[in-house]
Amino acid sequence: MMISFLRFIPFFHFHPIFWLVSLFLYFLPAFLARNKPNFTSILILNILAGWTFIGWIIALVWALSSDSQRPVAAPAQPSQPAAGASFFCTTCGQPCPVGARFCSACGAAQPAAQR
Numbered sequence: 291m292m293i294s295f296l297r298f299i300p301f302f303h304f305h306p307i308f309w310l311v312s313l314f315l316y317f318l319p320a321f322l323a324r325n326k327p328n329f330t331s332i333l334i335l336n337i338l339a340g341w342t343f344i345g346w347i348i349a350l351v352w353a354l355s356s357d358s359q360r361p362v363a364a365p366a367q368p369s370q371p372a373a374g375a376s377f378f379c380t381t382c383g384q385p386c387p388v389g390a391r392f393c394s395a396c397g398a399a400q401p402a403a404q405r
């Protein structure tokens with residue numbers, strides 16, 4: 291009775307090839323990211339959240355975008371603020387706006403020469 295009923299469930303009508311293709315499509319984000327440095331993270335996201343459509347899309351976008359962050363693309367610019375925009379606290383080293391008499395991070399009074 292139950293066995294004959296199972297034949298009416300679409301799940302059992304699909305060909306094994308269909309399941310292989312589905313499996314490949316499900317792990318497509320991890321497959322695309324197989325050579326990426328963050329492959330493990332993408333694979334984990336793919337497995338844990340891939341069954342949700344959104345999670346799968348995020349993993350796919352992540353896999354496709356992760357190789358665009360090349361060192362060549364980022365110009366080697368030291369994070370120096372523009373001259374006059376801010377100075378660094380003499381006590382804690384945090385950047386403070388020009389004209390501030392006291393550090394916004396630690397509250398230390400700033401010497402007049404830096405204002």
Ligand SMILES: [Zn+2]
Pocket residue numbers: 379380381382383384393394395396397398
């Ligand atoms: Zn400070």
